[in-house]
Amino acid sequence: GESSMKAARLGGRIVRVAFFARLMTRALELLKDPDKLRALVQSAGTKAEGARASDALKEIWETLMAFLRLLRAYVRGDYRNVPFKSLLLIIASVLYFVVPVDVIPDFVFGLGFLDDAAVLAWVFSVVRKVVDDFTAWEASQPGA
Numbered sequence: 001g002e003s004s005m006k007a008a009r010l011g012g013r014i015v016r017v018a019f020f021a022r023l024m025t026r027a028l029e030l031l032k033d034p035d036k037l038r039a040l041v042q043s044a045g046t047k048a049e050g051a052r053a054s055d056a057l058k059e060i061w062e063t064l065m066a067f068l069r070l071l072r073a074y075v076r077g078d079y080r081n082v083p084f085k086s087l088l089l090i091i092a093s094v095l096y097f098v099v100p101v102d103v104i105p106d107f108v109f110g111l112g113f114l115d116d117a118a119v120l121a122w123v124f125s126v127v128r129k130v131v132d133d134f135t136a137w138e139a140s141q142p143g144a
Contacts, residue, residue: 020092020119023099027091034075037091041071044094060117063124063131067094070134079137086127093123 030037048064051057057064067090073079074087082090096119124131 020096023092023095024088026095027088030091030095031087037071038075040091040094040098041068041075043098044068047098057117060120060124063120064094064097066131066135067120067124069138070131073134073138079134081133081137082130086130089123089127090130093120096120 030040044064045068048057048061048068052061070079070082070090071094074082
C-alpha cells in the first residue's frame, strides 16, 4: 500500500545519501591526486559525449560542462577560487555521473541519466555562485 511506497522512497533516499557520502570521501581522495582527478574529468567527458542525446542530460548539459571545465582549470592550477566544500560536491557529483553502479542503472532506457541529472542539478543549485564566478573568470580570460 501507500506506506510501503513511502518506505521504498525513503529507502531510496537513504541509499542515495549513503552512496553520495561515500563519493564525498572518494572526492577528497581525488583532490589529493591531480592525476586521478584529471582521469575522472576525462572519463566524465567521454561518458557525457556518449550520452549527449539523452533527454535527461539536455537540461543539465551546460552545468555538467561547466563542472568539467572548472575541474580542468583547477587541476591545471589556473583557477583555485573554489571553496573546499563546493569543490568536493562538484567532484562527487561528477563521480556519481561516471560511476557505473547508479541507483538507477543507465541501461534502463535512459532512466539512469535522470538520476544523474537530478544529482547534478541538486549540486548545481548548491554551488551556483561558485560556477557563476568561474564562468565570469573564464569569460575574462584572453581568447575567451
